[in-house]
Amino acid sequence: MVSSIDSLDKALLPIPVVEWQGWGTTSPLPTMVAQIVEDLKVLEEDLDAHMSFGGNGGKLQGNFRVQEDKKHRATYQALGDSEKKLQFYSARQIACRILGSRGYLCQKCWLPMEDCMCSKVTSCSLYPGIRFWLYMHPKDFLRQNNTGKILWQVFGVNAATLCLFGIPEHEEIMWNSFKMAEWCLYPNKSAALKSVENAFGQEPVASDEVAPSEHFILIDGTWSNSAAMFRRLQDKAKSVWGDEDLACISLNPGASAMHKLRPQPSWDRTCTAAAAAGLLSELQLLPQFSTVGLDEQEEAVEHALTVLLDALTNRRLRVGRSITRKMRHTNIQ
């Protein structure tokens, strides 16, 4: 645990690109995130007050919080179009989360440093014909019980790539990959859903030619946020492909990795890492994917998920009820 003086000093610094990338991305520091950090520093000088962060999720505290709240609401209102508003909202969430987590969370596993689980996670190569995109809501960024982070911890940032919702520097990279086939893993009833077998079972088995690359977008947000994220994906897909809808696949509910794990009240049963593991296990049954070791890759995700569950449970037992309440609270945001 860092002292409050220590975190005050750290909060004054801008975010260097190595720090930004340390949280799980290869992108440059988003312009608007840098701008918001700059604005926070100016506000500190204007108010002659230090910003401080506290609580689970590292929220701004005290009078600075009150003043910053007024200021950012005014900025938000003054923005003309909804796209600008979304970008500002996302950048501010991310800037505050990074400043509030400095020196407190492990950059790799997003757990408080004393609970770091990194030494227990085994990395594994994902079959190069598969790529995951973690389309993450800013409110899930740096959240301890987020499971999307597990995927790049296990497979690396080039096989499982973070894309933050509303951050143009991230979304551009993912939009550009739309030139290739994209599959969205999202149980939305209004979208055309295909089972894994329907989507890939008809494909001829690649013989000597290079196997096609399959991209999967995993929507990493709470249920209520996911709907907006999915809409944004669909709008983008329409603008790239014309009338065509973004193809969505559904998993066989019985195959979910979560069935093997003990129940966790604060856990969404469709958590992102479990969905990825379920997808790998269903793909494994198809001829074109049967010999590329997807079973081991699925196993690596499930193992890391178990490690995360244990780390969170141990923390809860050690730190006590107050943390549990806070975690429950953040879950329903």
Ligand SMILES: [Zn+2]
């Ligand atoms: Zn760690």
